[in-house]
Amino acid sequence: MKQKNQNLPLKILITGGAGFIGSALVRHIINDTNHSVVNIDKLTYAGNLFSIQSVEGNPNYSFERVDICDTSEIKRVFNEHQPNVVMHLAAESHVDRSIDSPGEFMKTNITGTYNLLEQARLYWSNLKGQKKESFCFHHISTDEVYGDLPHPDNQLGELPLFTETTPYAPSSPYSASKASSDHLVRAWRRTYGLPTLITNCSNNYGPFQFPEKLIPLMILNAIKGMPLPIYARGNQIRDWLYVDDHARALVLVATKGKDGETYNIGGLNEKQNIEVVKTICKILQQLAPPVNFSLDISNYESLITFVNDRPGHDMRYAIDSSKIQKELGWMPLETFESGLYKTIQWYLNNESWYKKIKDGTYRQ
Numbered sequence: 001m002k003q004k005n006q007n008l009p010l011k012i013l014i015t016g017g018a019g020f021i022g023s024a025l026v027r028h029i030i031n032d033t034n035h036s037v038v039n040i041d042k043l044t045y046a047g048n049l050f051s052i053q054s055v056e057g058n059p060n061y062s063f064e065r066v067d068i069c070d071t072s073e074i075k076r077v078f079n080e081h082q083p084n085v086v087m088h089l090a091a092e093s094h095v096d097r098s099i100d101s102p103g104e105f106m107k108t109n110i111t112g113t114y115n116l117l118e119q120a121r122l123y124w125s126n127l128k129g130q131k132k133e134s135f136c137f138h139h140i141s142t143d144e145v146y147g148d149l150p151h152p153d154n155q156l157g158e159l160p161l162f163t164e165t166t167p168y169a170p171s172s173p174y175s176a177s178k179a180s181s182d183h184l185v186r187a188w189r190r191t192y193g194l195p196t197l198i199t200n201c202s203n204n205y206g207p208f209q210f211p212e213k214l215i216p217l218m219i220l221n222a223i224k225g226m227p228l229p230i231y232a233r234g235n236q237i238r239d240w241l242y243v244d245d246h247a248r249a250l251v252l253v254a255t256k257g258k259d260g261e262t263y264n265i266g267g268l269n270e271k272q273n274i275e276v277v278k279t280i281c282k283i284l285q286q287l288a289p290p291v292n293f294s295l296d297i298s299n300y301e302s303l304i305t306f307v308n309d310r311p312g313h314d315m316r317y318a319i320d321s322s323k324i325q326k327e328l329g330w331m332p333l334e335t336f337e338s339g340l341y342k343t344i345q346w347y348l349n350n351e352s353w354y355k356k357i358k359d360g361t362y363r364q
Contacts, residue, residue: 017039020046020204090116202241219280225303230306240336242333242334
């Protein structure tokens with residue numbers, strides 16, 4: 001694949017663009033680039049059109065309510081919209097849900113990715129000239145496919161990081177389904193020559209995140225005076241990436257990345273879960289003291305409770321982002337503290353958004 005021109009307007013087909021990361025990507029492309037977006041989303045429980053309401057009237061944006069497992073509809077979308085780039089984010093992504101109901105994860109993350117790859121291949125094979133040469137299928141994955149890393153509690157000396165060549169060792173039904181989809185993408189390139197890119201990211205956080213995830217759950221529970229449940233001792237380590245930094249990296253990879261390459265995207269912020277929750281409590285104490293919410297507590301940390309660990313819980317994830325930094329010049333703009341401050345302030349200012357989730361009206 002030849003070097004791409006990032007300034008050339010592209011039509012980008014995004015799957016899962018009503019989800020947390022997908023909506024951040026859609027907003028970034030429409031607001032900060034000259035590219036156009038075709039957003040396809042099934043609108044499952046985590047899909048929320050209110051997250052992309054700000055771009056709905058933009059002439060460079062269009063939405064299709066489509067299931068990536070629906071072959072005829074995916075074929076129609078390719079033929080009708082004629083995209084230059086596919087950015088595939090649609091996935092079931094919550095580990096706890098995958099433990100309780102793994103079937104949906106297998107269907108969406110494996111069968112859905114297969115269907116999308118195959119329709120992309122058929123579409124790409126009929127393209128001509130520059131449009132065919134510049135086409136790519138960018139698959140957005142997770143660091144969880146690598147399993148977990150040694151924890152500082154159990155190892156002395158320098159601790160390893162996930163690199164693009166780290167062997168896969170998924171622990172949960174979710175991460176196993178994402179590992180499977182990564183393998184499919186590589187196989188379609190190796191067997192059929194489909195131009196592909198893969199990115200594996202660390203834990204994302206930021207505005208518009210579904211409240212079942214750790215950071216928004218802790219914020220919203222705290223301001224209601226509800227328990228802040230933490231698995232085991234809370235010493236599980238994650239690398240935290242602000243979602244807008246991730247969106248910038250994804251566009252950079254899709255437009256400047258080298259065909260066939262994998263790029264790890266991390267926030268350079270390794271934190272224990274207990275540290276994350278205590279930082280949330282500290283910031284909330286400054287921005288919204290409990291007395292503002294008439295809570296019968298003096299500080300938010302008193303709400304922390306420890307619960308039984310979930311099965312197969314990985315102890316540490318940590319990303320080596322040196323490849324994308326050196327080859328594409330990407331660096332996160334937010335520190336963990338600055339990103340978390342922005343995130344907490346956003347949830348405090350956007351009660352109407354998360355209330356629509358709590359009462360279910362967002363699905364109407």
